[in-house]
Amino acid sequence: MEAVKGAASAVHADQPSRTKKFLRALWKSRALLLLALPGFLLLFVNNYLPMFGIFLAFKDFNYAKGIWGSEWNGLENFKFLFATGDIKFVVLHTLLYNLVFLIVNTTLSVLLALVLHEVKNKWAAKFYQSTLILPNFISMVIVAYLVFGFLNPELGFVNKSILEPLHREGISWYMSPQYWPYILTFVNVWKNVGFGSVIYLATIVGIDKEYYEAAMLDGAGKWKQMTSITLPFLYPVIVILTLLSIGHIFNADFGLFYQVTLDAGNLRSTTEVIDTYVYHALLVSGDTNLASSAGLLQSVVGFALVVAFNAAVRKISRDKALF
Amino acid sequence: MKRTYRKGLAIALASVLSLSMLLAGCSGSKSNDSTAGSSAGSSASASADSTSPDAASTEPAKALDPYEVVMVYPSGKQTDLDTVQKAMNDYLQQTYPDLNMTVKLNPIDWSAYGDKLNLMMSSGEKFDLLWTANWMNFETQVVKGALLPLDDLLDSYGPDIKAVEGDLLNGARRNGKIYGVHVHQELGNPQGIVVSKELADKYHMDFSVLKSGEFKDFEPFLQTIKDNEPGVTPAVGPAFPLNAYFSSGSMESIIGPVGLDQHDPDPANPYKVVDMYETPRYMELAKLTHDWYRKGFINKDATTPGVDIFKKIQAKTAFASIGSDLEISKDTGIGVPQPMAGKSAQLGIELIQIPMNIDRLHTTKLSATLQAISQTSKDPARAMMLLNLFYKDKNLLTLWNYGVEGKHYVLKDGQIALPDGKTPDNVGYYHDDQWQLGNQMLNYTRVGEDPNKYQNYEQFNELVKSQPSPLFGFVFDPEPVKNELIAVGKVQSTYDAGFQSGQLDPEKELPKMIDKLKAAGLDKIIEEAQKQVDAWRAANGK
């Protein structure tokens, strides 16, 4: 690892004092190097070594020739993305859903954390938090069945026990695309808000009580305390989490869009996202290369966005940035 | 400072990346090179063997080195797998000592089969025989070089396979070479209507009118149920007249919705490729289904994926299932009601089946369950020898099918039964994967099944073989239109469920769908299919 760093610093050959300074700083912080080493190695083995697979997106993989022997086929594997011409809608859907999810989830998670913090009774707080977090532990497959239990056109709870007694016509849920953006958002919120609030709550709890005591002495009410102490402490976390989400803004939760919709063809006009699009193409063509090329595109765009947003955040307030 | 900082960052990151790729590269290429080398070597030796079969039989056969043939197939975990494996190996040693081979059974869970097999192949792992199917990546495996061509191996080491399957082996021929060995089994199924016997008897239903093979003749029975049984849905899907019946009986499918019209063919041009949505028969059946839906004959949740129709019949909330695959019995024929023995026993209720369509012999059926040899095999000849045994040696096949006699099964009047006091869960070795391997006609039947089950299959096979599909032997290459297929598939998925369940009105919606299909490139697919069909006809003198 030292050699790599040395190579990097060798670039500064024209300013030997800078290199020397760098090396000296390194030596001074050798304890930190030690602390960072296990993580570095782990990521190297688990994440960087496999990265040579990125090549596969540009190859026509052949089992007999293996990874190295397979032929390059340039951008051939990416062409299917533009096959149906409605890739723009698919990308738009993905983007919109993720934006909505991001905004709604963050707002509700923060709200929830603030509210939970206000609960004085320890046992009540424990109960609330444990319950609210439960949905996150259920796998999407089960969630799909739950949704089905509610939306089954014949026996589902909504049609049979709500609409029927009201003498209204049962809705054919899995044939009606217009409801699903709402349904999916609701499911996403239900599953993630409780869990998301944990981070915010942990941050709030870490705020030094003295701030609140001082504020109370100054006569600040609950609301003022929240807006001038709690929220500012939460901002860095909110910013970081948002930045991290932006990196994945072109990736969709496959379980949500594929399993919960039961992959009903009719719903695709409002629920098709990049990941399901790729999956369907894969099923038709049987070509697994397609997934790696789509994935690569998603990563590249996501990365570019994070870098861009991060730069913007840096301009505003440097220490809140990701890097 | 900032600029050089970023530059340093970028360089450092790039160095890390390249270092990792180098490292991975070295180990990766080493392993893959060795694989490529060895498979070239073994196929060379295989062809060397096959070019001199006479030599091998006239001179004293050179002693074969011991070799372990690894069999990969999808199946659940068996507690006594080792016991059965050992029994098979002992048998092999005793009965075929010259072959000097042992078997290693490597079943992979169903849920992981596709992925794991793909990983094994991609990483160059050594194994020999594998189960595959055209609905389980066979085509991709062929195109991407995962399977060995078997023609020469079959000639040299697969005499019994060839004797039993004969020309049917051509179903797995791609680009002139055979890549899989079809399991010898039933060549198709009847499809039709399944009804609950209880309700049929209650209303004294006489199904002889169905000998016409027309679904609309079933309507009076649906009406009877609708009028008299309020809690029972007359017909449950997801399969309705449009689905099973149509694709096999009325339409000879080539790819997707494209194929030859068999119901109203153009007498001047029987090989004209059309799209099924535009045939008059489709509209007719779609209207019938829609009509039934409006009359309340069809379940509302028919479009929801994953609905289990037989459970509904079992729970007595449904009367008939239309368009299901049926069992093969003695003297199966169109419009002939027979008890559906297997499913009735399974569900604990009495079912009657009435075939409305008998499958033709399709090329696709012949690649629906195959054994192939992996290109990572180190001795394909031996693998083929083992495979051949499963086509002639009843004892070996029975070991794989049912386990060790006395321990995993006992014979009662020539049928397989569980030893007393044992259940499928605790007997140690029990599966229903017999359809994955060998010559099924050699199989024992289980107690409760028709003892002549396999004779019935042979009888049925003759029926199926007597009406081969006009495109038998033709395999479509989707590569030139693969993007259009994706687009067309998408349009189909939006409308199909609606038409099949009768919820969409075909008079209004079918034209819309056809427009969308054309916009997605349907005509290009038709053109390409026609081109390939014509070329195939010319090459095969049709």
Add this chain to the structure above:
Amino acid sequence: MKNDNRTHPLIHLFLIAGCLVCIVPFWLILMVSLTGQKALAKDGYRFWPRDIDPEAYRFLLHDAAPIVRSFGVSILTTAIGTVVSLLVTSALAFALSRKEFPLRGFLNVYVLFTMLFGGGLLPWYLVYTKFLHLQNTLWVLIIPGLLGGFNVFVMRTFFTTSIPPSLVDSAQIDGAGELRTYASITLPLSLPVLATIGLFSTVGYWNDWFRSLVFISDDRLYNLQYFLYNTLMNAQYLQAVADKAHIAAAVSPIQPLEELRMAMAIIAVTPIAIVFPFLQKYFVKGLTIGAVKG
């Protein structure tokens, strides 16, 4: 904070409503898992089934040994994985939080990059099998889950914003080195975030079945989730396959599929749901920095 010790009733109302929305589906899952097959086909999902029949549980648990074993594997991998993960993550996050660390910028990007780019399943598989030969070991279940970029960043943010720099500075003036600072100051003050990341880790390890699917063929090393997933998938596939391969009626009895899925969900979730309240105390108000400061 001593003003009013009663929580505003609106808050309780809001939270109770939220809890209902979360519990009701769970209740439904539990009920469906206990519903008899016939009743399920007839009535669909009901909050109180007409016919209670723990058939699915009997099916899953009839052979206790493999389940108990897989339970053990899950507990082992989760416990080891979580502890080691916390150590490695916090160590890296700490280094990244220190402005004095010259490699900070580089490592930040290094970590971020792994969150966005990946080589794909096959190369990852190759690294662990061909390169490290860890297939069919417990390690392959633990190592891949040890370090997630997300966790590192969350921890780093916590370290930089919630630990007062004055504490760190005064400790260092007193002669404490980085390691000492990490161990005696930062870690003890980070219990909330450690518990948070610990929770994420625990849930991640507990729920994972994918690594077992790809790397484990020895059924003694199956973890609970994979065991359950497997049982379900085999039953499901058999039914689906029967159609595709045109096999005339599978002879094996129809498994209670839907009840099975629900029963699996209950078995899989219950341990976590029980563990969580114990981690709770780190989130609930009461933990003050003041105590440590004194």
